[in-house]
Amino acid sequence: MKLRKMWFNINGADRMVVCCPEKDTLSDVLRRIGLTSVKVGCGTGVCGSCAVILDKKVVRSCNKKIKAVEEYSKIITLEGIGTPSNLHPLQVAWMNCGAVQCGFCTPGFIVSAYALLLENNNPTREEVRDWFQKTRNVCRCTGYKQLVDAVMAAAKVVRGEAKIEDITFQLPEDNECYGKPVVRPTALSKVTGLADYGEDMAVKMPGETLHVAVAQPRIAHHANILKIDTSEAEKMPGVVKVITYKDILANGGTNQMAEANLHERSTVTLPSRKILCDERIFRYGDVVALAIANTPDQARAAAAKVKVEIEQLPEYLNYLDAVLPDSIRVHDDTPNIFCLQPVLKGVALENADNVIKVLDESAHSVEGSFYSAREPHLSIEGCTVQAYFDEEDCLTFQCKSQGQYTSISRIGNSLGIPRKKLRIVNNFNGASFGWSTNAGDLVLAGAAAVAVNGPVALHMSYEEHQHYSGKRCPSYSNGRAACDENGKITAVEFDIGLDHGAYSWGGDHVIEKPVRFTFFPYHVPHVAGLGRVANTNHTFGTAYRSYGSPQAYTLSEALVDMLAEKAGIDPFDFRWLNIARLGETNINSFPFKDYPMEDMMNKMRPFYEKAVAEAKAADTPEKRRGVGLAWGGFNVTEGGTDQATIILELAPDNMILKYDTWQDLGQGGDIGSLMVTLEALKPMGVTSDRIRLIQNDTKVCPDSGMSAASRSHYMNGHATKIAAERLMNAMRKPDGTYRTYEEMVAEGIETKYEAQYLCTATPVIRIDPNTGVGDPTPAYTYVLNLAEVEVDTATGKTRVIRFVCIYDVGKIGNIDAVSGQAYGGISHSIGFALSEDYSDVKKHTNIAASGVPYIKDIPDEIILIPCDNPRSDGPFGSSGASEAFQSSGHVAVLNAIYNACGVRIYEMPARPEKVKAGLEILAKGGKIEPPQKYFLGSDLYEELENIKANPVVFRGDDMFTALGGSTDERFY
Numbered sequence: 001m002k003l004r005k006m007w008f009n010i011n012g013a014d015r016m017v018v019c020c021p022e023k024d025t026l027s028d029v030l031r032r033i034g035l036t037s038v039k040v041g042c043g044t045g046v047c048g049s050c051a052v053i054l055d056k057k058v059v060r061s062c063n064k065k066i067k068a069v070e071e072y073s074k075i076i077t078l079e080g081i082g083t084p085s086n087l088h089p090l091q092v093a094w095m096n097c098g099a100v101q102c103g104f105c106t107p108g109f110i111v112s113a114y115a116l117l118l119e120n121n122n123p124t125r126e127e128v129r130d131w132f133q134k135t136r137n138v139c140r141c142t143g144y145k146q147l148v149d150a151v152m153a154a155a156k157v158v159r160g161e162a163k164i165e166d167i168t169f170q171l172p173e174d175n176e177c178y179g180k181p182v183v184r185p186t187a188l189s190k191v192t193g194l195a196d197y198g199e200d201m202a203v204k205m206p207g208e209t210l211h212v213a214v215a216q217p218r219i220a221h222h223a224n225i226l227k228i229d230t231s232e233a234e235k236m237p238g239v240v241k242v243i244t245y246k247d248i249l250a251n252g253g254t255n256q257m258a259e260a261n262l263h264e265r266s267t268v269t270l271p272s273r274k275i276l277c278d279e280r281i282f283r284y285g286d287v288v289a290l291a292i293a294n295t296p297d298q299a300r301a302a303a304a305k306v307k308v309e310i311e312q313l314p315e316y317l318n319y320l321d322a323v324l325p326d327s328i329r330v331h332d333d334t335p336n337i338f339c340l341q342p343v344l345k346g347v348a349l350e351n352a353d354n355v356i357k358v359l360d361e362s363a364h365s366v367e368g369s370f371y372s373a374r375e376p377h378l379s380i381e382g383c384t385v386q387a388y389f390d391e392e393d394c395l396t397f398q399c400k401s402q403g404q405y406t407s408i409s410r411i412g413n414s415l416g417i418p419r420k421k422l423r424i425v426n427n428f429n430g431a432s433f434g435w436s437t438n439a440g441d442l443v444l445a446g447a448a449a450v451a452v453n454g455p456v457a458l459h460m461s462y463e464e465h466q467h468y469s470g471k472r473c474p475s476y477s478n479g480r481a482a483c484d485e486n487g488k489i490t491a492v493e494f495d496i497g498l499d500h501g502a503y504s505w506g507g508d509h510v511i512e513k514p515v516r517f518t519f520f521p522y523h524v525p526h527v528a529g530l531g532r533v534a535n536t537n538h539t540f541g542t543a544y545r546s547y548g549s550p551q552a553y554t555l556s557e558a559l560v561d562m563l564a565e566k567a568g569i570d571p572f573d574f575r576w577l578n579i580a581r582l583g584e585t586n587i588n589s590f591p592f593k594d595y596p597m598e599d600m601m602n603k604m605r606p607f608y609e610k611a612v613a614e615a616k617a618a619d620t621p622e623k624r625r626g627v628g629l630a631w632g633g634f635n636v637t638e639g640g641t642d643q644a645t646i647i648l649e650l651a652p653d654n655m656i657l658k659y660d661t662w663q664d665l666g667q668g669g670d671i672g673s674l675m676v677t678l679e680a681l682k683p684m685g686v687t688s689d690r691i692r693l694i695q696n697d698t699k700v701c702p703d704s705g706m707s708a709a710s711r712s713h714y715m716n717g718h719a720t721k722i723a724a725e726r727l728m729n730a731m732r733k734p735d736g737t738y739r740t741y742e743e744m745v746a747e748g749i750e751t752k753y754e755a756q757y758l759c760t761a762t763p764v765i766r767i768d769p770n771t772g773v774g775d776p777t778p779a780y781t782y783v784l785n786l787a788e789v790e791v792d793t794a795t796g797k798t799r800v801i802r803f804v805c806i807y808d809v810g811k812i813g814n815i816d817a818v819s820g821q822a823y824g825g826i827s828h829s830i831g832f833a834l835s836e837d838y839s840d841v842k843k844h845t846n847i848a849a850s851g852v853p854y855i856k857d858i859p860d861e862i863i864l865i866p867c868d869n870p871r872s873d874g875p876f877g878s879s880g881a882s883e884a885f886q887s888s889g890h891v892a893v894l895n896a897i898y899n900a901c902g903v904r905i906y907e908m909p910a911r912p913e914k915v916k917a918g919l920e921i922l923a924k925g926g927k928i929e930p931p932q933k934y935f936l937g938s939d940l941y942e943e944l945e946n947i948k949a950n951p952v953v954f955r956g957d958d959m960f961t962a963l964g965g966s967t968d969e970r971f972y
């Protein structure tokens with residue numbers, strides 16, 4: 001290798017670097033000299049996270065070859081813009097405008113904004129948006145609006161029209177912080193580039209650390225493995241070891257990810273996922289071996305030399321193919337459809353096909369079949385893990401985990417390390433939205449660390465991560481809905497098939513969502529519905545914000561619109577007629593917990609009327625305008641088995657230490673934990689500077705549960721209240737004042753208090769596997785979405801020009817954090833409706849190719865209206881937040897497209913070519929028909945009859961104890 005010495009002026013100082021001109025990129029060199037604010041996400045020039053200023057121009061340093069950079073160039077990175085003790089207004093504004101979530105994109109955005117303000121310190125909002133579009137900066141968390149707010153606020157300071165204090169949130173003197181935009185504790189490290197994310201940690205690990213690359217053959221979706229040949233890989237330079245499943249077995253591991261079977265109708269009997277493939281490849285992204293070497297490049301080069309011989313098997317890349325009668329099994333122990341969940345209500349409880357009569361005899365009915373896409377999460381940071389043995393010989397994972405204790409259960413015995421010797425620590429991380437719930441990347445790194453008995457860093461390219469990680473299950477659904485002559489819904493039937501991909505874990509859970517959220521929150525008297533979940537050979541289904549409910553709304557909110565039209569009623573009025581009123585029940589035959597629906601529609605009405613009037617006025621043959629609505633919502637908590645444990649401790653310096661595993665994936669695990677702790681300790685007058693969060697290290701933090709299911713605020717808040725009461729009771733003196741640490745110790749009083757909150761404190765009832773009757777959540781969240789779109793009839797391209805979301809998530813804990821989830825969820829929904837997909841593994845290899853929205857794809861006008869209704873049983877009146885915001889916004893967009901131009905999109909995403917094809921059919925006087933009714937494995941009513949004839953024993957919450965008691969033992 002030939003090296004070159006070069007000089008650059010970096011952040012104002014002349015610096016000498018040594019680089020490899022043939023290989024190094026500018027980002028390689030900058031990161032190597034310690035400027036790790038330069039984040040590499042995609043590594044292929046499409047995300048902007050690596051943006052730096054090179055001779056006054058913003059460049060993406062990951063694809064700028066160092067040999068193409070002139071010596072003595074001037075380079076500016078975030079480190080040169082501001083430091084913690086001398087922040088630039090942009091950094092202050094980012095912290096105070098809610099512009100920091102995961103923060104992975106933050107350095108690239110601030111660098112880009114800095115260049116903009118050098119050129120134009122008085123930009124309009126649209127000029128800011130044009131600028132970020134030009135510099136190709138992507139933020140997957142925020143939905144962009146708060147980023148533009150931040151630039152506008154900072155620009156005022158730069159122009160001298162405002163002071164830093166004017167754009168800084170001041171903590172209230174009365175300490176009434178709850179609900180206010182208190183700045184996240186981690187924001188400062190993120191805006192200054194000092195937060196070390198996964199690959200930054202890898203750079204900064206001790207020199208002995210080895211590097212791991214995956215051998216991901218990508219030669220088949222389904223095949224028998226005849227031979228794995230590592231001989232050539234082992235001879236590559238710098239290679240220490242190349243391991244296969246045999247090494248994991250030899251080290252005492254089972255090579256099998258642990259799996260739970262938590263549904264009475266699940267036919268899965270064996271864990272479906274291996275760490276490294278042994279006999280079979282089940283999907284394109286499967287990994288067969290790991291190359292461990294002295295450098296990342298050496299590991300990668302060696303992994304590429306692993307050879308695999310296969311015997312091709314039939315490949316089922318979608319649900320419909322996998323459930324055909326002659327399809328072979330994906331997993332030998334179970335039919336491809338591995339779980340069913342019916343839902344019956346009204347006359348259907350006696351006999352499901354009674355519903356047919358109601359549907360047939362109603363004044364109006366509509367039917368349709370719908371496909372919702374395999375939505376990729378598209379976090380900008382992918383898989384990156386470090387694994388090592390700590391001083392107590394615990395196998396420690398520095399990683400991104402959305403459920404640290406669940407991950408320990410998932411790892412189970414797979415690596416041959418006892419569970420009590422597994423430790424998970426979260427790095428700062430570049431978001432997840434659900435994919436990091438399954439511990440797949442952790443076990444790869446763990447297997448390598450065990451094999452070499454030392455520290456390792458696992459690296460994946462974005463493409464490898466994209467193929468390796470799970471995605472949202474696509475759905476195929478058939479449905480019918482009917483109403484009377486006044487527009488009141490009389491009955492519905494639906495049949496929803498979820499494609500869970502190659503592995504089963506989670507399928508028995510996601511199946512419950514369609515039978516809970518289809519037609520939420522309407523009152524439907526009679527329901528015959530079925531959820532089915534099947535294995536295929538595509539990538540596996542996994543958690544994603546609003547897990548399983550977008551598939552339900554894809555069907556129901558389209559049918560509601562279609563039925564309104566058939567009945568000749570305005571879609572807003574039709575919804576008003578049919579929302580549930582106090583005492584009316586959901587499709588699971590239980591009351592909705594709250595009834596904010598009328599209030600929310602009243603709040604939406606003026607926005608709707610304005611949007612309809614404006615759309616009408618702006619509509620032209622070239623640019624059609626339309627307005628669409630969609631109700632949505634989600635559950636709060638994981639139901640009857642949910643628990644959260646936290647610890648509060650009075651420390652020697654009289655600080656209050658809060659220990660928990662409120663995993664922060666950018667959604668705000670840090671600020672959420674701070675807000676509930678502040679509120680719980682308010683009687684004692686504790687201010688935020690007296691609270692120290694100790695989070696997300698399983699060695700010292702108790703199990704607070706997953707950051708999922710909109711549960712964290714509700715569960716952690718309750719647990720924090722209990723612990724705070726215990727601590728304050730212990731500290732309270734007879735005169736009502738509070739003891740200091742010294743006083744507590746002198747009196748021999750305990751200073752550390754653990755508390756656990758169990759979801760069963762508010763009774764919940766699991767969904768009955770025979771009928772779908774049940775009440776499995778202590779709280780709901782509600783959203784009502786409005787999208788206004790413009791369709792270009794020449795190209796078929798849809799632009800969302802305004803989005804309004806009325807929401808009720810109970811009392812708000814931190815408005816910036818909740819708004820961040822709302823903006824972010826809405827931006828994902830828009831992407832889901834129009835562009836996002838991971839169906840073509842050859843094409844959907846990075847965030848751009850998979851349809852991630854750039855800033856100009858998301859409207860700047862997103863209006864959020866909170867209801868802020870306190871919940872009687874929620875901690876401090878709060879409920880949960882997040883998931884509802886991504887439940888149904890996509891259908892509001894699809895309904896708006898129909899309203900604009902008459903093209904109903906039955907199969908997502910609504911890419912321009914699809915809309916254009918619909919316009920052409922209409923132009924020729926044709927009619928756009930729904931897809932032919934999907935065959936989902938059997939006839940709906942025959943299957944419901946079969947379920948009725950073969951009931952399973954409903955074990956309620958005993959299901960979990962019957963399976964073994966503790967969380968760990970539930971996994972086989």
Ligand code: FES
Pocket residue numbers: 039040041042043044045046047048049050051060061062063
């Ligand atoms: Fe460089 Fe994405 S554009 S890392």
Ligand code: FES
Pocket residue numbers: 099100101102103104105106138139140141142380430431666
């Ligand atoms: Fe922008 Fe997470 S905050 S990607």
